[in-house]
Amino acid sequence: MKIKNYVVTVCFLVFFLGGALLCLLHSPQEYSTSERRKLKQFPKITTETVLNTKFMSEFETYTLDQFPFRDAFRTVKAIAHYYVFGQKDNNDVYLAGDSVSKLEYPLRPELITSAGQKFETLYNTHFKDTGANVFAAVIPDKNYFLAAQNGYPSIDYDELLRLFRESTPDFKHIDLFDALTIDQYYRTDTHWKQECLSGVVDVLAGGMNIADRLTWDYVENKVEAPFYGVYYGQAALPMAPDTLTYLTNPILDGCTVYNYETGKTTGIYDMEQLTGDDPYEVFLSGAAALLTIENPACTDGRELVVFRDSFGSSIVPLLVPAYSKITLVDIRYVDSTYLPNLVDLSTADDVLFLYSAMVLNQSNMLK
C-alpha cells in the first residue's frame, strides 16, 4: 500500500515537473508543417496587456502551439478519438477507406446564391457587352463521393447546383460531376490529381467548344518525394502519402506565367514549391490573386479568363493549348471591384467560372 502511494506520488510529480521542465527548455518553433500555419510566439508583456488579460489569453495560445512533442500528442488524441471513443470525425476530418476528407455541412443556400449573384455581377460588369462566351462549372469536393456513402452528413449537391444555376442565368453550365470519381483525388489532400483529369478536360472542352484545339499528349512527371496533403496534417494520423505528378509537353514548357502581386515571371510549374510546405503549389505557384499565362505556341490571339479557386491551378494548364493568353483571377485574394485597375478583361473570348462546391458553400470568402 505504501509503495503504491509513493509510486503514484512520484509519477504525478515526474509528469508535471518533467513536463514543466520540457516546456521551459523547448525552443519555440516558427511554423507547423503538419498544420501549415505559423505558430504563436511568446506574447508581448506590458501593464496594459496584463490588465486587459490579452497577455494571458495569448500566453495560453503560445503554450498550446509550442508544447513539446505537439504533433505526437495530436496523433495520440486522434487515435483515442477515433478508436477509443469511436467518434466518426476529429475536428470535422474523417477517414473513409484510405481517403481522408473534411465535413462540409450543412448546405448554406444563401451563400450559394450569393456566390452566383457575385459572378453574375462580374459578368454584367465586364463581359455582357463584349460578346464573350461565359461558362460555369462546379467541381464536386471529395465529400460528394465519400460522405453519404460512408454515413457522414452530406450536403444536397442537386440543390446546390440548382441554386447556383438559378442565380447565374446568363451562364452556360457544364456538368463535371459525372466526369469524376474519388480515385481522381489525392487521398490525403482536398484537390484532384492533374494526371487524372483527361475526362474532365474533355467535358470542359466539349462544353466550351474547344475540343478540336486540345490534345492529351503529356509526359507524366512523378515527384519522388512523398506528398502529404493538407488533410494529412489535420487528421494527425499515420497514413501513407500520395504521389504528386505533373504533366508537361513542349507547349506548356514554352509558356510564361506573370504574377501581378509579385511582379515575377515563371513557368507553369514552380519547382521550388516541391520542397516547400505545400507541394500542390507547384501548379501555377499556388494561391495567387491574378496571373496571366502567355502561350507563344498559340498564335490566333484567343483569350480565356478563368475565375477560379485552387482546383483551377492544376486544370487550367491543360486548357493552355487552346489559347494564346489565359488570365486567372482568384477573388478570394483580390477585391473583384479592383480588377479593371489591374487587368484588361474586355479582350476575352471565353470566360470560365470554375469553383469547387466547398468554396461556393463558403462563399463569404469571395471578395
Next chain:
Amino acid sequence: MLFSSIPFLFYFLPAVLLVYYIAPGKFKNAVLLFFSLFFYFWGEPKYTLLMLTSITISYAAGLLIERFRGTRYARVFLWIGVGAGLLLLGFFKYADFMIANLNGIFGISIPLLRIALPIGISFYTFQSISYVIDVYRGDTEAQRNYIDLATYVALFPQLIAGPIVRYTDVAAELKQRSHTAELFSSGAFRFTVGLAKKILIANPLGELCDIFRESNEKSVLFFWIYAIAFCLHIYFDFSGYSDMAIGLGRIFGFRFIENFNYPFISTSVTEFWRRWHMSLGSWFRDYVYIPMGGNRVSTPRWLFNLFVVWMLTGLWHGADWNFVLWGLYFAFFLIIEKLWIGKILKKLPRVLSRVYLLFIMIISFVIFNANGLGGIAGDVGGLFGAGGIPLVTTETLYYLRSYAVLLIAAIIGSTPVVKTAVSKITPKITNVVIAPVMLVLLVLCTAYLVDGSFNPFLYFRF
C-alpha cells in the same frame, strides 16, 4: 486560469508544488495565498482587489463580532459582514437583471451597467458569509491571522467553482495539517480522474450540445440526445471540477467535503438534491432554510420557506428568469413528494422511481440551459415534437453514431458501476495498475488539450 489548461498544468501547478513543499511549515499558508491570488489575478486582474475587499470585510466583521459578543453590536457587525457580501454579489451579479426587469415592468429605460461578472464571486461570497455567521453563532472562533482567513477564502483549488467549503471544516487544517504520501497520492489520482472527466467526457459532450444548437436539421431524437448529453455534460463538468478541487486540496493537506454522490441514480427529487452539488444544498439548508424555520412551522410558512430557498437556489445559478423557474420547478416536485407521492415513490420498483427522477431531471436541465424564458418552450416542446419537426434526420443519426460510445461511457460513469467493479478487484491488482492508469489518463488529457481549443468550465459563470 482553468485547471484544464496547459498554463495551469505545466506552469502554475509545478511552480506551486515546488515552492509549497520547499517552504517551511509556517510559510505554507502564505505560499498558498500568494499563488491563489496570482491564480485569480491571471483570470481577473481587476477583480482581485474586489475579492481582497470581501475577505477584509469578513475578517474585520469576524473580529468585531467576537469582540462585542453578547452585545447588540455583534448583531450589527453580523449584518455588516453578511450585508457587504450580499451587496457585492447583488451589484456585480444581479444589477443588470434587476434593471432590465424594472425597465420592463415600468416601461422605463435605465441603461444597463454591463458589468463583467467576477469569476467565482458566488462561491467566495458564500464562503465569506458562512464564516461570519459561524463566528456569530459561536460555532468557531474568529480567525486572527489575516493570511489564514484569506487563504481559506481564496484557496485556488476551490476558489472559482467550489465546493463551497465551510470555515469550520478546514479551520483546524489551516492551523496545522499533515502531508503524507497517502494523502498526496489519493489527491493526485482524484485530480487526474476529475481532469479526465472534464477533458475526455464533459468537453466532447459540450461540443455535441453546441452542434445541436447550430443544427438546422433538428429532430425529436436530436432534442433528446441534446437533453441527455447536456445533463451528462454539466454533471461531468461540475463533478470533474469538484474532483480536481478535492484532489488538489489533499495534495496541499486539506480534506474538502464531497460535492456529488452519483445524483443520477436517485429515486426522487429529494434524494437528487442530497446527491447533487451537496455543498450548495447544505449551505442553503443551514444558512437560509433552517433560520427561516425549516419545516417546523405551519404548512403555509413551510411552503413559503421552500419557495424562497429554491428561488434563491435558482438565482444563485444565474441572473435570469429561467434559473428562477428551474429552482421553483424543483421546489414544486419537492413539495408534492413531501405531501403526496414521496411514500408512493419508495414503494415503486426502483427502476420506475429512477425513470421518474431522470425524466424530471432531464427537463430541468433543458430549462436550465434554455436561452432565457423564451427559449424554454422551444427546447422543451422540441422533446415532444412541437413545431412539426421530424422524429429523426440523417444528421441526428450521424451524431448519435459518432457520440454513442461517449454517451454510453458517460452514462455508465455517472453511476457507481465502475466504483463497484473496481472495489471487487483485489487490492494487489489495483495497487499495481493505479499509477499506469493515472499516467495514461494524464497523457490522454494532455493530448486532448494540445489538440483542442479553449473550453471554459460551466460553473465559472455562477
